Amino acid sequence: MKLNAIFVALCIFNFLNLKSQVGIGTTTPDPSSLLEITSSNKGMLTPRMSTIQRNAINSPAEGLLVYDTDLDAFYFYDTTNMSWIQLGSTTKRDNYVLVKSESDFPAPVAGVITLDTNVLYEINGLITLSSSIDLNGAYLIGLDSNEDVLLSIGGTIFTGSAGGSIRNVTLTAPGGVVFNLNNISGSENLVMQSTIIANSGNIGTIQGYNLVFMNIIQFSGNTTGITYSNVNDLLLNNLGWFGNNGGVYETFIGAFSLIEKVSGFSKVIGAAAAMDVTGITSISEDAVLESVVFSGGGNYINGNSPYIGYNFTNDWTVNCPGIPEETDKVATGYIYFNSENNITTNITTDNVPVKMEGITTAGEFFRMDDDGGTNNRIKYVGDKPRAFTVTCSATVERSSNGSRNVYSLIIFKNGNLIPSIISEQTFENGVSKGNFNLLGALTLASNDYIEVYVSTDNKNIDPTVKRFNLVIN
Incomplete structure (x- = not known):
């Protein structure tokens, strides 16, 4: 019997050596595979073991695959890093919504659409709004700001007190308001990037936030500008104000910890002013206005400097083409x-x-x-x-x-x-x-x-x- 077993094993070994491919459950393995396993009602089991047993494997080979029963995950061994690496993820992303119409948002309550916190809403095309949006800590993005548009005719686009993120969209509210945001707690953050705000009646007010960060924003054809009020850290980077805007482009009111407005331009033609800083009551840290180009010949700054010919208080560092330099270095x-x-x-x-x-x-x-x-x-x-x-x-x-x-x-x-x-x-x-x-x-x-x-x-x-x-x- 022992000789017969040895004989059978040798036959199998020789058979496998003669065969270039092996099929299990199939007699015609794919030409590109060394081994093909086919079944419609059974799976393939890799070795299953605890984390302790997996870590106890002596000199595991590169790519060695096991299933960890403690962590419910597949692990393979990487000899370069001499460590076990989890294969794939045990969770699936479920915080994404493609928005092709207002109905893809959560149902409005009392005229307000409250987005789900931490969910990413991708705007696809023109979305006409009949209700306002409460960001509620969500991410609202488009792929192309020229094509992905939020439109509110005569209404308000964003309302409420929560923060969130807005990117790559156009916001337009003809005869209406873009922002009516008031964070009473002072703990929320609002981030906006690569966005166009155009042809709106009033850009509106952003008030009370811990952080407001606006980067690469284009303003065009708006009747009235934006007011920042009592924001802790206000960061404005590469904001472009075209000469077809009206009113005061940017009004600053109340107490701030930090104001930083860097790069970009303000072309003032028929508007009241590019900036109004007369309503600022305090700046506890710094205010910086750097490399913003002022042009157009209109009134650039409504200021309250104690010095003749200047606009800003001693809290500011100002160095921009078109207006006087106001820095400590020229005191x-x-x-x-x-x-x-x-x-x-x-x-x-x-x-x-x-x-x-x-x-x-x-x-x-x-x-x-x-x-x-x-x-x-x-x-x-x-x-x-x-x-x-x-x-x-x-x-x-x-x-x-x-x-x-x-x-x-x-x-x-x-x-x-x-x-x-x-x-x-x-x-x-x-x-x-x-x-x-x-x-x-x-x-x-x-x-x-x-x-x-x-x-x-x-x-x-x-x-x-x-x-x-x-x-x-």
Whole structure:
């Protein structure tokens, strides 16, 4: 019997070696297969084992396949990474809806379509809306913004208080409103990208959100612009406003943590303004307006800057073609004495500097002030520390010309001497007047201030300043 078994095994082995293909359940395996198994009522079972047993396999071969009964999944072995890798996924995606008409959305309740949270709605073609949409944390996308359109005639497209995502669509509400969004909790995020907003009566209001991020948005033919109100972080990137829009393109109202408007353009022709920032009550971090091109000759900014010829408060960093640069790096100002004034500073101690007396006139302040009208003082009120160049010139007379003595003009910062910015003159016998020039650099943080002090080695001969000019930039 043992010899017979060996003989049978050898026969099978030789048969398999002679055959280039093997078929189980078929006598005609596919020419491209080495092994074909055919059945209409049975499957193929791979080895089944627990996770512990699978991990205990000694030196598994590349591509070794088993079924893990603990994890209910197939695993194959990858010798490159020396690890078991799950084959496929045990779950199927079920959060996708193709929208070809309004009826593909969830049924409206009281005129509002509330989308299902985390579901992706793909807009396919023109969707005419009779109800408003509550995003409710959903993803609303199109494939081509020129073809995939949400249209609401005389109504509102988006309403409610939730966040979500909008991409690659056109939004149009002739005679109506695009956005009526108010997130009372301040915790929701709204993201919009590659979208066209066109031919609407009113773009509307986005209020109270934690984050609003708009990227590559085109505005065309809208009667009234958009209002951002009390948004924590407002990020506006590559927004294009064509000259056929009306009203104020973008109005900012209330408290913001961060405003960043970068790139894009605003062409203003018949509109009221491109931006209105007069309603901003506070910006707790930063506001940046960078590389946005303003053109068209209309009114670009409705602003509330304290400086003549500028539009924005000190919270802003502004550097855009078409409007003045407003950054801390261009902060400047000067003070001077009228040449007709003769101001004598009373020196009480030899070689101890005393602040120069006199009523100064301020001019050309930008992100500078005179600290509430304090004479002989320039205070920096920009937001970020920066290095400044200080230039000072003065004509000084002494009350007596009968002896030799030395005068010094010195820049003080916050009441402390700056040893690098000092000018000294020696008055010889018979000399009564001297010209002083100071030039130096120093760094100022917000609310730091500088003043000019004077000293002499003879307290009995007080200096009189006839002309004085201090410039910082």
